[in-house]
Amino acid sequence: MKSELSDTVVDLTDLEKLVINSLQGSFPVCAHPFAVAAAELDLDEATLIATIEDLQTRGIITRFGPLFDIQKAGGDFCLCAISTPVDQWESTAEHLNAMPEVAHNYLRNHQYNLWFVLATEKEEQIWSTIKQIEQDTGYPVLALPKEQEYFIGLHLEV
Amino acid sequence: MAISTDQLIKTIQDGLPLCPRPYAQIAEQLEATEQEVIDAIADLVEDEVIKRLGVVVKHKKLGYVANAMVVWNVDDSIVHEIGDKLAAEPAVTLCYQRPRRLPHWPYNLFTMIHGKERQVVFGELQEIRQRLKLDCDFDVLFSSKCFKQRGARYF
Numbered sequence: 001m002k003s004e005l006s007d008t009v010v011d012l013t014d015l016e017k018l019v020i021n022s023l024q025g026s027f028p029v030c031a032h033p034f035a036v037a038a039a040e041l042d043l044d045e046a047t048l049i050a051t052i053e054d055l056q057t058r059g060i061i062t063r064f065g066p067l068f069d070i071q072k073a074g075g076d077f078c079l080c081a082i083s084t085p086v087d088q089w090e091s092t093a094e095h096l097n098a099m100p101e102v103a104h105n106y107l108r109n110h111q112y113n114l115w116f117v118l119a120t121e122k123e124e125q126i127w128s129t130i131k132q133i134e135q136d137t138g139y140p141v142l143a144l145p146k147e148q149e150y151f152i153g154l155h156l157e158v
Numbered sequence: 159m160a161i162s163t164d165q166l167i168k169t170i171q172d173g174l175p176l177c178p179r180p181y182a183q184i185a186e187q188l189e190a191t192e193q194e195v196i197d198a199i200a201d202l203v204e205d206e207v208i209k210r211l212g213v214v215v216k217h218k219k220l221g222y223v224a225n226a227m228v229v230w231n232v233d234d235s236i237v238h239e240i241g242d243k244l245a246a247e248p249a250v251t252l253c254y255q256r257p258r259r260l261p262h263w264p265y266n267l268f269t270m271i272h273g274k275e276r277q278v279v280f281g282e283l284q285e286i287r288q289r290l291k292l293d294c295d296f297d298v299l300f301s302s303k304c305f306k307q308r309g310a311r312y313f
Contacts, residue, residue: 023212027174029200031192034178045178052213053176060216065173066202067210073167079256079268093305107303108227112263115227115299142263148238148255150245 010060015043019051020061076123077103080130081112081142089113092137101129112142161190161198163207170199224273224300228283229265231258231295237267243290244269249282265297276300 012020018041028036038048055061070077084092089107096102096116103119120126130141165188175183181199182192190198202208232240237255244267245253252270273279283298 020213020215024215025210025212026203027211029181029196029203029211031181031196032178033180034176049176049178055213056173056176061213062216063173063214064176064212065170065214066199066208067214068167068171069206069209072205072207073163081263097305105305106225106301107305108299108301110297110299112299115301142259144256144259144263144268146254146256148241150238150241150253150255 010058012060015047015051016055016060018043019048019055023052023064070119075119075121076126077146078118078126078130079144079146080116080118080133081144082114082116082133082137082139083112083142084114084137084139092139095137096133099129099133101125161188161194163198163202166195166198166202167207224276224279226271226273226276226279226283227299227301228269228271229297229299230267230269230292231264232267232292233294234266240290240292241267244286247286247289249273249279249286264295 022041023037027033030036032045034049035045038045041048052061052064056064082092093105093107093114096105096114101118101120103117105114105116107113108115118126118129120129126143126145130143133139134141166184169184169187174180177183179192181195185192185195188195199208199211203211230240230244241253241255244250249271250269251272252268254268255266256268258264258266271279271282273282280298286292287296
């Protein structure tokens with residue numbers, strides 16, 4: 001996960017911007033999807049594949065593929081927060097990052113300084129994971145499961 | 159041969175093969191036909207198990223360094239109304255109702271605002287509060303470090 005620790009902002013070429021802006025939502029599901037997507041962008045298949053490969057290698061995109069609604073697939077998510085002393089967040093963050101159930105982990109400027117998302121196949125695993133984290137770290141976990149979703153559709157224009 | 163959804167999800171969760179016929183390559187791994195994989199993935203998209211298919215971006219690398227989680231303590235009687243209104247604001251990219259955890263955590267509505275600069279995000283926030291006449295307590299939590307960002311994972 002080393003590369004993800006670097007938050008350096010990168011410069012993108014017009015081609016890269018086009019690919020990122022156009023392919024955040026839907027991608028063809030057919031025999032030659034890259035050829036179809038490339039044609040819509042007035043590119044050729046090989047250029048599109050090479051551009052995506054390069055963006056991935058440079059860590060600008062985390063992957064090219066599906067974003068699941070794990071709840072629809074029978075799994076579950078839970079936003080959680082922990083409040084650690086200033087000199088303890090790093091070791092706690094490292095501990096959390098090593099857990100496969102932790103999907104996202106952010107340091108935020110608040111008394112609750114570590115914010116992370118748990119993703120598990122079954123709902124009960126969320127609660128057993130939270131107990132495990134509380135035991136391992138010694139900090140109580142603020143568990144904030146989603147009760148109602150009003151909007152989703154993050155689209156970043158670059 | 160029917161493709162197991164679990165097997166399919168496990169095979170594609172880290173990304174599609176970057177080659178001219180990615181679904182044929184997945185089919186090979188699953189000992190299925192390309193058409194079976196195409197149909198199965200199309201079903202997952204149709205059922206919204208796959209919300210999006212394509213590039214999954216790393217916000218901070220793209221200059222979206224001001225990633226604000228704005229949390230609100232909204233009266234329960236109007237939380238859905240305010241939730242819908244906040245969700246309709248162009249600057250708001252996510253909006254959820256979550257439980258309060260008193261006395262430690264009084265906020266029940268969570269919104270995300272992604273922006274390239276903190277000042278811009280604060281400006282947007284100010285305008286939203288005025289437009290929606292929101293005078294409830296709120297707090298702004300900026301992320302200062304992203305340790306991990308990946309999709310939900312099957313084990």
